[in-house]
Amino acid sequence: MLEVANVGVRFGGLVAVDDFSMTVEQGSIHALIGPNGAGKTTLFNSITRIGPRTSGKVYFKGEDITRLPDHRMIHAGIARTFQNLQLFARMTVYENLYAGYAFHFKRPLLSIFAGSHRAFEEEVRKRIANVAARTGIRSALFSTPQNLPYGMQKRVEIARAIISEPEMLLLDEPAAGLTYHETEELDRVIYDLSRKNGITILLVEHDMNMVMKISDRISVMSFGRKISEGSPREVAGDPEVIRVYLGGEESA
Ligand SMILES: Nc1ncnc2c1ncn2[C@@H]1O[C@H](COP(=O)(O)OP(=O)(O)O)[C@@H](O)[C@H]1O
Ligand SMILES: [Mg+2]
Incomplete structure (x- = not known):
């Protein structure tokens, strides 16, 4: 459904996203997780054309959407929410x-x-x-x-x-700032959008516990790079992921 191919984003000397690739399957809930400062929002903004992209391509249903004019994104069938509310x-x-x-x-x-x-x-x-x-x-x-x-x-x-009525929905840290109970309600809504309405979901989250429950597949980002990918079980058992998470926040 969505293919991110070797995307890189640089801010001056800082490499925020480094040669990142992933494929989001149609109908799935795909989570992108990683510590604060890993580059999740930067990649997300790059996919939705809100932010810059230094290299690489993004394909939606086989179409190269890096070439589309910004205002056509929503008409292509992709919708998003923001890390900070924009109501x-x-x-x-x-x-x-x-x-x-x-x-x-x-x-x-x-x-x-x-x-x-x-x-x-x-x-x-x-x-x-x-x-x-x-x-x-x-x-x-x-x-x-x-x-x-x-x-x-x-x-x-x-x-x-x-x-x-998008075919794909991108959510940037929807659970940030929510109580435990509110997070559970949100999990249910997101899960139903996927399973009952068939909306493909890319979920960017900081909290691994939340995504473990509802994701079909998880990509893990650290310092702009993909360090792990797989089912929730596979990712949770990956020593590299455990190291990154137990190693604390990487942002300065
Ligand atoms: N507009 C920008 N200009 C310069 N540096 C930026 C900009 N946006 C993000 N960064 C840097 O890119 C890195 C990744 O940030 P971000 O994508 O927000 O991480 P995450 O969403 O995973 O917490 C951080 O080091 C951040 O300081
Ligand atoms: Mg972010």
């Missing part, structure tokens, strides 16, 4: 989702002017109800994000990302 704080959750939908589709915006406004509203209402149910945020639809528990805000962000 409109003063709009309701409903309006946030509405904005996510309107942003994705050019056609309905045109059809508003063509007079089918009511049909569009009805379509959006159904779509929002559907994603709200799938992410467990129905009770929050008419609140503003700032008044919601953090775990709920995280799920709102996921709801907004999937309203465009």
Whole structure:
């Protein structure tokens, strides 16, 4: 589904991502883990074209997406969330989702002017109800994000990302800052998006415990390089991974 081929990212003299390759299989939950500063977000941003890429290629369904104009990424079927929440704080959750939908589709915006406004509203209402149910945020639809528990805000962000019905969803540290209970709820939502809706998921996480439960495959990054890859069981038993994790944080 997604193939990262020899991607490198440099910031001046610093090699943040070093000749990194991995393949995310269609329908799977693939986790990318590693200590703080390993280069996970940099690689993630490079895949989604938010950040730079010094070398290498990224293919989505066989198409070289490093050549696509940025605004076409979402139309190609890839959606993402951010490590720090990027919701409109003063709009309701409903309006946030509405904005996510309107942003994705050019056609309905045109059809508003063509007079089918009511049909569009009805379509959006159904779509929002559907994603709200799938992410467990129905009770929050008419609140503003700032008044919601953090775990709920995280799920709102996921709801907004999937309203465009992407084939692939990239999540950057969705569990950061969540309580144990909120993390469990989030695990369930992510797992269901994969198993019930067939969305391919690339999950960037710092916490190995969280990804052990729901991932089909895990790639481990340290100092920009891939140091291990395999099933959760294989990765957890890899001496190199244990060394990196027990060796503490590598960021200065
Ligand atoms: N825009 C940037 N300019 C310079 N250095 C950066 C930039 N973004 C990230 N880095 C550096 O790249 C390395 C990887 O960072 P990052 O991708 O955020 O790691 P992770 O997400 O795994 O914690 C770090 O050493 C970080 O300081
Ligand atoms: Mg990061």
